[in-house]
Amino acid sequence: MAFHVEGLVAIVVFYLAILAVGIWAAWKTKNTGSEGDRSEAIIVGGRDIGLLVGGFTMTATWVGGGYINGTAEAVYVPGYGLAWAQAPIGYSLSLILGGLFFAKPMRSKGYVTMLDPFQQLYGKRMGGLLFIPALMGEMFWAAAIFSALGATISVIIDINVNISVIISALIATMYTLVGGLYSVAYTDVVQLFCIFLGLWISVPFAMSHPAVTDIGLTAVHQVHQAPWLGSINPLDIYTWLDNFLLLTLGGIPWQAYFQRVLSSSSATYAQVLSFLAAFGCLVMALPAVLIGAIGASTAWNETDYGVPDPMTKKEADMILPIVLQYLCPVYISFFGLGAVSAAVMSSADSSILSASSMFARNIYQLSFRQNASDREIVWVMRITVFLFGASATAMALLASSVYGLWYLSSDLVYIIIFPQLLCVLFIKGTNTYGAIAGYLFGLVLRITGGEPYLYLQPLIYYPGCYPDENNIYIQRFPFKTLAMLTSFFTNIIVSYLAKYLFESGTLPPKLDFLDAVVARYSREHMDKATLVKSDNIVLNELAPVNPRHSLTLSSTFTNKEAFNYVDSSPELSNTEDD
Numbered sequence: 266m267a268f269h270v271e272g273l274v275a276i277v278v279f280y281l282a283i284l285a286v287g288i289w290a291a292w293k294t295k296n297t298g299s300e301g302d303r304s305e306a307i308i309v310g311g312r313d314i315g316l317l318v319g320g321f322t323m324t325a326t327w328v329g330g331g332y333i334n335g336t337a338e339a340v341y342v343p344g345y346g347l348a349w350a351q352a353p354i355g356y357s358l359s360l361i362l363g364g365l366f367f368a369k370p371m372r373s374k375g376y377v378t379m380l381d382p383f384q385q386l387y388g389k390r391m392g393g394l395l396f397i398p399a400l401m402g403e404m405f406w407a408a409a410i411f412s413a414l415g416a417t418i419s420v421i422i423d424i425n426v427n428i429s430v431i432i433s434a435l436i437a438t439m440y441t442l443v444g445g446l447y448s449v450a451y452t453d454v455v456q457l458f459c460i461f462l463g464l465w466i467s468v469p470f471a472m473s474h475p476a477v478t479d480i481g482l483t484a485v486h487q488v489h490q491a492p493w494l495g496s497i498n499p500l501d502i503y504t505w506l507d508n509f510l511l512l513t514l515g516g517i518p519w520q521a522y523f524q525r526v527l528s529s530s531s532a533t534y535a536q537v538l539s540f541l542a543a544f545g546c547l548v549m550a551l552p553a554v555l556i557g558a559i560g561a562s563t564a565w566n567e568t569d570y571g572v573p574d575p576m577t578k579k580e581a582d583m584i585l586p587i588v589l590q591y592l593c594p595v596y597i598s599f600f601g602l603g604a605v606s607a608a609v610m611s612s613a614d615s616s617i618l619s620a621s622s623m624f625a626r627n628i629y630q631l632s633f634r635q636n637a638s639d640r641e642i643v644w645v646m647r648i649t650v651f652l653f654g655a656s657a658t659a660m661a662l663l664a665s666s667v668y669g670l671w672y673l674s675s676d677l678v679y680i681i682i683f684p685q686l687l688c689v690l691f692i693k694g695t696n697t698y699g700a701i702a703g704y705l706f707g708l709v710l711r712i713t714g715g716e717p718y719l720y721l722q723p724l725i726y727y728p729g730c731y732p733d734e735n736n737i738y739i740q741r742f743p744f745k746t747l748a749m750l751t752s753f754f755t756n757i758i759v760s761y762l763a764k765y766l767f768e769s770g771t772l773p774p775k776l777d778f779l780d781a782v783v784a785r786y787s788r789e790h791m792d793k794a795t796l797v798k799s800d801n802i803v804l805n806e807l808a809p810v811n812p813r814h815s816l817t818l819s820s821t822f823t824n825k826e827a828f829n830y831v832d833s834s835p836e837l838s839n840t841e842d843d
Contacts, residue, residue, distance in 0.1 A: 273422055275599040276606065279459070280436050283452050287440020290451035304642040307445030308377055308622045309528040318450050319538045322615075323525040324545030325453035327356045327516075328460060329612025330410040332546075333553045333605060334417070337585040340557025343576060346495020349505070350557070353550035355512025357543040363517045363526070364539025370690050371523060372532040379523040380627040382689045387697045388779065389632040394704060396628055398681050399520060400620050401674035404653060407616040408660035409671045415661065417586045417605050430661050433606065437614040438654030442647055446528055449614045457549070459603055464552035467601040471559045471592040476567035480555070483562040490576070493561035500729070500741060507743035514749070515679025518686045520619035521612075553585065560584040563592065617657065621649040673716050676745055680707040684753035692757060697781040699760025707752030714744040 305311065314322070332352055339350035376382060380399065384392035415430035440448040471477065484494045497505050516522070525542075529535035565574040570591045575581055589601040625646040630637050637645075660670075681704055688695040688703075715723030717737045723730065727742030766772045767782040774783040 273424065275603060276418065276422065279603040279606065280432070283455060284436055284440055286455050287444055287448040287452045290448040291440065291444030293447060293451075304625070304639050304646065305377060306447070307643065307646055308626065309524065310446040310450060312528055313530050314446075314450060314525070314528040315530065316534060316537060316541070318454060319525060319529060319534070320541035320545065321457050322450040322453035323360070323522070323538050323542035324549065325457045325460075326521045326525065326612060326615045327360070327542065327546050328457065328549040330413045330417070330605060331406070331612070332356070332550070333460070333464070334413055334582065334585050336550050336553040337557035337560065337588075338582050340493055340495075340554050341560040341576075341584040342581050343491040343561070344495070346491070346493045346561075347554065347558075348495035348497050350495075350550075350554065351505075351509050351512055353547055353554075355509055356516050357546045358513045359516030360522075360539045360543035360546065362513065363522060364536040364543070367517055367523075367686070367690065368526045368529075368535040368539050369532045372526055372529055372535040376523075376527055378527070378623050378626045379518065379520045379686075380623055383685065383700075384627060384631055386689050386695070387700045388781075389627075390779070391697055391700050391704075392627050393632060394701070395682060395685060396623055398674060398677035399518075399623060402671075402678045403520065403616040403620040404657055405660070405671035405674045407613045407620075407653075407657035410612050411657060411661035413582075414606055416583060418602065422599075422602070427662055431658060434613070434654055434658040434661070438617060438651060441614045441618050441654070442650045445646070446524065446618060449618055450528075452614065457545075460549060460605075461552075463601045463603055463605075464556070467589055467593050467597055468552050468555050468559075470594060470597050471556065471588050474563070474568070474592040476564045477559055477592065478562045478564070480558040480562045484558065488562065489564055489574075490561055493558045503729070503743045504741050507745050510743075510746050511676065511679045514683055515675060518678055518682040520623055521615040524615070524619055524622065556585050556588050559592065560588050563588075565591075568592065613657070617650055617654045620653045621646050624649050624653075670719070672718050673711075676711055677708070680711050680745060680748045680752055684749055684756060687753060688756050688760075694764060695756055695760040696763060697779045698763040699756040699758070701779075702759040703752040703756030706755045707748050710748035710751055711745065714740055714748070 336350050336352055339345055339352075340347050342349075371379075371382070374382070380392050380395060383395050411430050411434055414433050415426040418424065418429040418433075419426045440452060472480070478488050480493070482488065483492060485492050525538060526535040529538055560575065566572045568591045570587065575584055575587055580587065586602070586605065589598040589605075593601065625642050629645050630642055634641070684703060684707065685700060688700070710725075712721075713724040714727070715721050715738060717733060717735075717739055720735065720737055723738050723740060725744075726738060727740050727744050729741035730738045731741070732738050764782050767774065767777055777783040
């Protein structure tokens with residue numbers, strides 16, 4: 266395949282346009298807000314993201330390279346088809362559930378990142394533990410989509426994969442570095458428009474190619490391969506449900522989602538944004554579904570692709586760029602490529618910013634440098650944006666199983682962070698002991714279930730498991746959901762058991778080494794309850810504090826509910842009498 270100068274020019278023009286929008290958004294950020302809230306402006310955009318931009322950026326966060334390519338691949342693969350293309354419905358339901366139950370309590374309490382409520386209730390140690398799966402999910406996701414982008418570009422314009430990955434990562438990292446959420450949000454508007462336009466323009470041309478059979482016929486009849494509507498084998502119904510619940514519930518506890526929720530101008534706006542994004546995800550999946558159906562309806566021996574077909578060549582994951590390349594005119598395929606690269610960058614920049622925000626806020630500031638200046642936090646964020654972007658790029662270039670690592674880390678988000686988020690927001694009385702126990706139980710059950718993508722054999726063989734072609738056992742039992750539920754109930758049971766043992770005197774107070782039950786007024790508890798600079802507040806000022814939604818860092822964490830016990834505490838009364 267020859268080198269396509271026109272394709273390279275098209276990509277360069279597109280990337281320069283995205284970079285220009287990102288820099289303009291950074292300039293806009295620099296000229297808004299006061300000097301003291303610069304770090305919060307970078308993380309949550311000054312909490313003034315409107316419905317239009319917010320709806321676009323939340324949709325673009327989900328509609329990434331994996332979403333577009335993966336949906337087309339699922340529809341194309343024989344024996345799976347549309348029935349197994351779970352991402353559009355799963356992520357849309359995830360956004361609806363997030364809007365109904367999670368967006369309002371998170372935004373109304375003025376948090377800055379997803380990890381804030383965990384550190385408020387469970388302390389900085391637990392916040393650090395939860396940062397690990399959250400970081401893994403964001404980083405491996407960014408690496409996986411950078412890797413997909415490199416392969417996509419190389420299919421159509423035949424340039425070196427490594428060069429395309431590095432340039433794409435540099436562009437995304439550069440505008441995220443200088444503008445934070447504003448740059449990410451405004452470039453998302455442009456990128457989502459390009460995705461929508463690019464893919465919809467490509468569909469009619471691909472569908473009208475002489476080698477393509479009517480997709481209405483191939484939906485239910487076998488022509489070139491099994492019908493693309495697909496089916497679910499009764500033996501695989503539990504696997505289907507397990508994966509669907511993972512997408513639906515595991516799609517909620519991501520910093521990339523809550524970053525948009527917390528950047529909304531109000532809690533109601535945060536809910537509306539979630540519903541708009543749910544609709545946007547469904548709409549943006551339609552052209553990807555059609556392209557997958559076109560791929561399944563094509564006689565590839567009648568095209569320049571030749572034989573064997575993409576499935577036989579093990580290129581099913583590249584069906585979208587292959588359709589663009591071989592079934593569309595050259596100028597259309599280049600426009601479609603711009604759409605795919607837009608999809609990738611719209612997700613990669615969000616993941617990089619999310620990881621950086623959690624590290625700067627929850628690890629650096631709240632765990633190690635509570636007196637850090639706003640300027641210092643901004644520089645930590647800029648450095649970590651660069652480091653995380655470089656790390657994701659390196660993994661995309663070097664790791665042979667990036668997708669396997671991402672699947673495993675996204676499972677950990679579902680199994681560990683989701684039940685913890687349920688407990689911290691909706692279950693009263695949970696404490697650090699229960700959180701750690703739930704974390705460990707969920708982690709152990711997930712790891713012992715095995716992971717075929719990493720060639721990791723299971724240690725626990727659930728009913729219905731079977732070996733694949735590599736003799737790695739595949740689980741049919743919904744063990745991921747079992748691990749999530751075990752983590753959830755373990756948190757509750759161990760929390761209440763610890764509370765009973767300490768308060769009944771069965772265990773002496775000195776054994777409460779995490780200060781989670783007895784030693785409620787220790788220095789560690791003050792860190793958990795306030796998470797602000799130590800000189801901003803004193804103990805006798807805690808009771809009348811009300812939630813505030815202002816933009817300063819020191820006021821984003823005052824939560825009236827967290828201090829309700831202060832008035833009635835006999836320990837505190839005794840201390841004051843003394």
